[in-house]
Amino acid sequence: MSDFDELYQEIILDHYRRPRGSARLDHVPDSAILENPTCGDSIKVEVTLSPEGSFLGARFEAKGCAISTASASLMTLAVAGRGLEEVRDIAWSFIRALRGDDSVEALDAMGDLVAFKGVAKFPARVKCATLAWHALLEALPPS
Amino acid sequence: MVGQAIRVSDFPILSRLVGGKPLAYLDNAATSQKPRSVIEASSRFYERGNANVHRAIHALGEEATAAYEEARAKARRFIGAEKDSEIVFTRGTTESINLVAASWGDARLREGDVILVTEMEHHSDIVPWQLVAARRGCRLRAAPLEADGSLDLSRMERDWDSRTRIVAVTQASNVLGTINDVGTMADIAHERGALVLVDAAQSAPHIPIDVRDLGCDFLAFSGHKAYGPMGIGVLYGRESLLEDMPPWMGGGDMIRSVSLESSTWNDLPWKFEAGTPNVVGAIGLGAALDYVSALGWDAIGEREAALSAYAIARLGEVEGLALYGSAPRRCPVFSFNLGAVHAHDVAQYLDREGIAVRAGHHCAQPLMRRLGIPAAVRASLAFYNGEEEIDRLVRGLAGAARFYA
Numbered sequence: 001m002s003d004f005d006e007l008y009q010e011i012i013l014d015h016y017r018r019p020r021g022s023a024r025l026d027h028v029p030d031s032a033i034l035e036n037p038t039c040g041d042s043i044k045v046e047v048t049l050s051p052e053g054s055f056l057g058a059r060f061e062a063k064g065c066a067i068s069t070a071s072a073s074l075m076t077l078a079v080a081g082r083g084l085e086e087v088r089d090i091a092w093s094f095i096r097a098l099r100g101d102d103s104v105e106a107l108d109a110m111g112d113l114v115a116f117k118g119v120a121k122f123p124a125r126v127k128c129a130t131l132a133w134h135a136l137l138e139a140l141p142p143s
Numbered sequence: 144m145v146g147q148a149i150r151v152s153d154f155p156i157l158s159r160l161v162g163g164k165p166l167a168y169l170d171n172a173a174t175s176q177k178p179r180s181v182i183e184a185s186s187r188f189y190e191r192g193n194a195n196v197h198r199a200i201h202a203l204g205e206e207a208t209a210a211y212e213e214a215r216a217k218a219r220r221f222i223g224a225e226k227d228s229e230i231v232f233t234r235g236t237t238e239s240i241n242l243v244a245a246s247w248g249d250a251r252l253r254e255g256d257v258i259l260v261t262e263m264e265h266h267s268d269i270v271p272w273q274l275v276a277a278r279r280g281c282r283l284r285a286a287p288l289e290a291d292g293s294l295d296l297s298r299m300e301r302d303w304d305s306r307t308r309i310v311a312v313t314q315a316s317n318v319l320g321t322i323n324d325v326g327t328m329a330d331i332a333h334e335r336g337a338l339v340l341v342d343a344a345q346s347a348p349h350i351p352i353d354v355r356d357l358g359c360d361f362l363a364f365s366g367h368k369a370y371g372p373m374g375i376g377v378l379y380g381r382e383s384l385l386e387d388m389p390p391w392m393g394g395g396d397m398i399r400s401v402s403l404e405s406s407t408w409n410d411l412p413w414k415f416e417a418g419t420p421n422v423v424g425a426i427g428l429g430a431a432l433d434y435v436s437a438l439g440w441d442a443i444g445e446r447e448a449a450l451s452a453y454a455i456a457r458l459g460e461v462e463g464l465a466l467y468g469s470a471p472r473r474c475p476v477f478s479f480n481l482g483a484v485h486a487h488d489v490a491q492y493l494d495r496e497g498i499a500v501r502a503g504h505h506c507a508q509p510l511m512r513r514l515g516i517p518a519a520v521r522a523s524l525a526f527y528n529g530e531e532e533i534d535r536l537v538r539g540l541a542g543a544a545r546f547y548a
Contacts (some may be wrong), residue, residue, distance in 0.1 A: 002162075002495070004491065004494075004495040007491065008491075008546075013547075016547070025469040037504075038503055039485075039486065039502065039503045039504070039517070039518045040480075040488050040503065040504050040508075040511060040516075040517030040518040041485075041518075042517065063517055064485060065485035065486075065488045066485065066547060067487075067488075073393065073410075096272070101457045122491070125491070128487065
């Protein structure tokens with residue numbers, strides 16, 4: 001597989017064309033928008049918590065490239081049904097693997113997120129793949 | 144004068160492959176490629192001529208000084224300036240503008256004064272003015288863009304703020320390609336007591352510049368966009384203005400004498416060149432300007448006009464392509480979006496085909512906001528590009544549209 005084909009795997013293109021967890025988030029203030037300054041991508045993430053404060057799920061509204069949109073979409077699936085601490089762990093594991101702080105092989109154990117392994121070969125696109133995850137971390141209640 | 148013929152083979156990098164495909168380099172507005180003569184001038188300096196300038200009492204030092212000052216004379220002739228003392232070497236356009244904003248701006252701007260830029264400026268012609276405006280309590284205003292991506296000069300006259308002290312404007316937009324009538328803008332400004340700084344980063348590689356004809360007070364350009372090396376650029380300033388401006392960086396070479404209590408400044412232009420300058424960069428820039436002169440503006444202009452017409456026609460055939468800017472006078476810079484496909488995805492697909500374009504906000508976020516888009520793809524041409532590269536671009540765009548559909 002070429003680097004390009006590894007970057008734009010079928011699952012990524014699928015989530016780009018039909019994003020899961022995407023919603024109009026007009027009620028979320030614009031101050032929650034996270035931007036990728038190099039390309040003008042922007043994303044809002046909304047986290048739903050139970051009255052007791054446990055994590056129920058995340059939704060997003062984004063203007064972005066295929067990589068950032070697919071990453072946001074797959075993120076909402078990856079964190080569904082998890083506990084707050086687990087969500088934080090997944091987010092940091094994903095970010096650290098793509099940034100090169102940890103081995104990119106760490107993605108092997110993260111289900112469909114393994115599709116983003118190819119992004120590590122394109123340093124300029126790492127920010128695209130991690131934008132939604134940073135927005136998620138900011139939307140979570142302080143630990 | 145009949146110029147030397149345009150030869151792609153003068154640019155060694157253009158024969159390389161990218162991912163097994165011939166490179167189609169369409170990112171010239173970011174940086175141009177370098178002819179062999181520029182590359183050889185740089186390596187020859189380090190192989191034969193390397194020494195510091197303006198201080199050595201030995202043969203190499205004298206040769207280096209002569210070569211550095213000869214490069215300054217070439218830069219002066221390139222922009223039609225009268226005196227070498229009006230040519231300050233900098234790291235590039237950004238540093239040139241920062242020099243004026245810091246030195247002239249801090250000394251001359253008063254609270255309530257207005258700095259006028261335009262909506263199409265590059266960040267390098269906005270942010271230095273914001274910094275000095277904050278220090279001096281000035282207001283930064285922006286002349287608005289018309290629908291075709293041009294400036295309406297009669298509107299500029301109507302909206303003129305009497306406190307305007309300087310107009311900082313690009314001669315050619317790095318996004319829209321629009322060539323602005325900076326000569327008329329200089330007339331408008333001068334009639335009202337304001338100065339004009341021209342950002343010629345994008346225009347210098349494409350059109351002849353004559354600062355005396357334009358009547359501008361300052362003009363900045365970069366070597367690396369004009370077929371020369373990175374890290375060297377020029378600030379032109381009218382001598383009387385430069386004389387009155389305080390130094391902006393202190394150090395060696397810019398002084399006449401130093402005591403522990405105070406110092407006096409060197410003559411122009413060295414007053415603004417603290418520290419060891421980029422000698423090899425200046426020499427390489429000189430070689431680049433020689434190369435451009437040998438080709439001649441007639442040949443360059445004719446070739447680029449033909450390429451531009453071809454690019455506009457071919458891009459117009461691409462389904463879903465929205466081209467930004469349609470001003471009649473333009474540089475061969477074409478920014479566009481392809482339907483709803485993000486610019487980064489388009490550029491990544493083209494890269495697979497060996498085609499280098501730029502994607503993003505092009506360091507012009509206010510302009511992108513004005514256009515209502517987060518990002519755009521930009522194909523920017525030079526005289527050494529060919530019609531077949533534009534054909535490959537158009538085929539690549541059709542492929543990208545299918546791939547991301």
